[in-house]
Amino acid sequence: MTDTTTPADGTDDDQRRIVRERYAGIAGDSGGCCGPESDGDDGSCCDSVATDATRDVDATARQLGYDDDALDAVDGDANLGLGCGNPGAIAALDPGETVLDLGSGAGFDCFLAADAVGPDGRVVGVDMTPEMVEKARANARANDASDVEFRLGEIEHLPVADASVDVVISNCVVNLSPDKPQVFREAFRALRPGGRLAIADVVQTAPFPPEVTRDPDSLSACVAGAATVDALETALAAAGFEAIDIAPKDDSDAFIREWADEYDPSDYLVSATIEARKPA
Incomplete structure (x- = not known):
């Protein structure tokens, strides 16, 4: 099965530009990409529920696996309705741990992680979109989250x-990278011995048709960049990880099928939890 990670005739820089521009637009939308002020045409992962402009971001988050306690724990507009799962639910965070979020967006998962690791822990979010980093820092002030820091950078070159x-977490972001093996090498480098990777992402279950792989919106909507389970396992093992476990979520088709109007993305994708550990 082919691992398609870049639209046909595109370069890595093109892919990053497409993604950066799209999420810069989402960061500038005061309603959030799935909020009441959104027109539902952001081309982002949250397009799964944004076709109805009145759809609430909290309802989106519940669909992805967040409970009401998590939603009530974060102030401001950190919850943009993005993602394809809840990485905190699989990370099993302990008090005092240091957490790194790849593609942290407006900071929602970072603030939830900060609650889990407590005052003795620390959370660092990395995002390549300046507008998102600015938004996340404003949300950190709104949440009085002094133990959360947001840094501008690419997940292939972590600062x-x-x-x-x-712990390294991420929510439906690694699929957007044109160089997933490099992302995993960087995650491995950043982790302490015995540290763990716990991310939610989409995996490819069938080859995409050419019209999908060539479509920039399908790329930035967390579709065309998805890799196969075999490709992800190979990349994780090559980076040095062990105890690799990729578990597709069969019920994710309920929201994935809504990510596009012209075709059914759930014919080619499924959400999955991706876990691995750095040897002690």
């Missing part, structure tokens, strides 16, 4: 020190 974090 963090070697062996400095205990």
Whole structure:
């Protein structure tokens, strides 16, 4: 099965530009990409529920696996309705741990992680979109989250020190990268020995038709960049990870099928939890 990660005739820089521009637009939408002020045509992962402009971001988050306690725990507009799962639910965070969020967006998962690791822990979010980093920092002030820091950078070149974090999380972002093996190498580098990776993302279950792989909106909507389970397992193992476990979520077709109007993305994708560990 082909692992298609870049639209036909596109370059890695083109892919990053497409994604950065799309999410810069989402960051500038005061209603959130799935909020009441959204027109539902952002081309983002949240298009799964944004076709109805009145759809609420909290309802979106519940569909992805967040409960009411999580939604009530974060102030401001950190919840943009993005993602394809709840990485915190699989990370099993402990008090005092240091957490790194790849593609942290407006900071929602970071603030939830900060609650889990407590005052002795620390959370670092990395995002390549300046507008998102600015929004996340404003949300950190709104949540009085002094133990959460947001840094501008690409997930293929993380602005963090070697062996400095205990857990790497991410929510439907790795699929957007044109170089997933490099993302996993960087995550491995940043983790302390014995540290773990716990992310939610989409995986490819069937080859995409050419019209999908060539479509920039399908790329930035977390569709065309998805890799197969085999490709992800190979990349994780090559990076040095062990205890690799990729578990597709069969019920994710309920929201994935709404990510496009012209075709059914659930024919080609499924949401999955992706876990791995750096050897101690």
